[in-house]
Amino acid sequence: MAEKNINKGVAGRAQNLSNSRAQGVYETIDIKPATAVIGGIVSGVDMTQPIPDAQVQDLNHALANHNVLFFRDQPELTPEQQIAFARNFGDLHIHPAGPQDLNPEIFVIHTHKDSKINNGGGWHTDVSCDEKPPLGTMLQIHKTPEAGGDTLFANMYAAFDALSDTMKDLLRTCTAMHESEHIYRGRYSDRGVDDTGKSFPSAEHPVVRTHPVSGRECLYVNRAFTTKLVDFEQAESDALLKFLFTHLEQPQFQVRFQWEENSIAFWDNRCTQHLALWDYWPEERKGNRVTINGERPFHQIN
Ligand SMILES: [Fe+2]
Structure with missing residues (x-):
């Protein structure tokens, strides 16, 4: 099973990738690139059953090569099946603010005619306000609107690589605050969450992050959680962040995924951002999300 290796930088610097997998040759799965820059459509996996170690390794390397994996051939997973599959990639994350009406490890994504918000409607990485933001997220959409409800990744x-060397060198020296009070306070009140007396996480992270698997640098600021560049004047921070957000949200860095019933997206939350469109009101969209624990972001100069 082979594919064109679209990301030689990952292959060249990855520390733990076997040569064949890093070249895009997998033993247990098939992958078709979704675009030239991001996304792979995976087949050959049965998430209802325990999967062999070789397939876990294949999927880890596919994620490193493609950054977000799409699956279109799964049945609707039970919460237990989705949790068991996600645990192949690490311990699971508990959302700091979301409703836990099914299972603490399952975040129910549900938008309908009475919803006040759409989860993830602006560009973001999941929970970057945490000291250790999630490694990745696995979302299955069970009920889709007739049209719309796409997610952009x-x-x-690629966004970092497209900057000038001068800008890259400046950003390598920077850290930024990621906060969540402005996002999470009262956000889930219509789903029964009472956050009275609760405090929400914030953290300082490098603006350029070294991916622990690929060894590559990527931009790590996002419009939702990143509030200020540390040690800059407010006006300087506002201007530079505005530039970075506008830069990284350009379409040449993106894939737009059209969900079908029971499609799954598994994204690497360390090197991607995403946006969920809410263009289908008053129709309903529903699914289950499971999130995998990550490490503290770092920047390493090679
Ligand atoms: Fe999200």
């Missing part, structure tokens, strides 16, 4: 390696 963007490649933050």
Whole structure:
């Protein structure tokens, strides 16, 4: 099973990738690139059953190569099946603010005619306000609107690579605050969450992050959670962040995924951002999300 290796930088610097997998040759799965810059459509996986170690390794390497994996051939997974599959990639993350009406490890994504918000409607990485933001997220959409409800994903390696060397050198020296009070306070009140007396996480992270698997640098600021560049004047921070957000949200870094019933997206939350469109009101869209624990972001100069 072979594919064209679209991301030689990953292959060249990855520390733990076997040569064949890093070249895009997998033993247990098939992958078709979704675009030239981000996304792979995977077949050959049965998520209802325990999967062999070789397939876990294939999927880890596919994620490193493609940054977001799409699956269109799964049945509707039970919460237990989705949790068991996600645990192949690490311990699971508990959302700091979301409703936990099914299982603490399942975040129910549900938008309908009475909803006040759409989860993830602006560009963001999931929960970057945490000291250790999630490694990745696995979302299955069970009920789709007749049309619309696409999710856009963007490649933050490509966004960083497109900057000038001068800008890259400046950003390598910077850290930024990621906060969540302005996002999470009261956000889930219509789903029964009472956050009275609750405090929400914030963290300082490098603006350029080294991916722990690929060894590559990627941009790590997002419009939702990143509030200020540390040690800059407010006006300087506002101007530079505005430039970076506009830069990284350009379409040449993106794939737009059209969900079908029971489609699954598994994204690497360390090197991507995403945006969920809410263009289908008053129709309903529903699914289950499971999120995998990550490490503290770091920047390493090679
Ligand atoms: Fe999200």
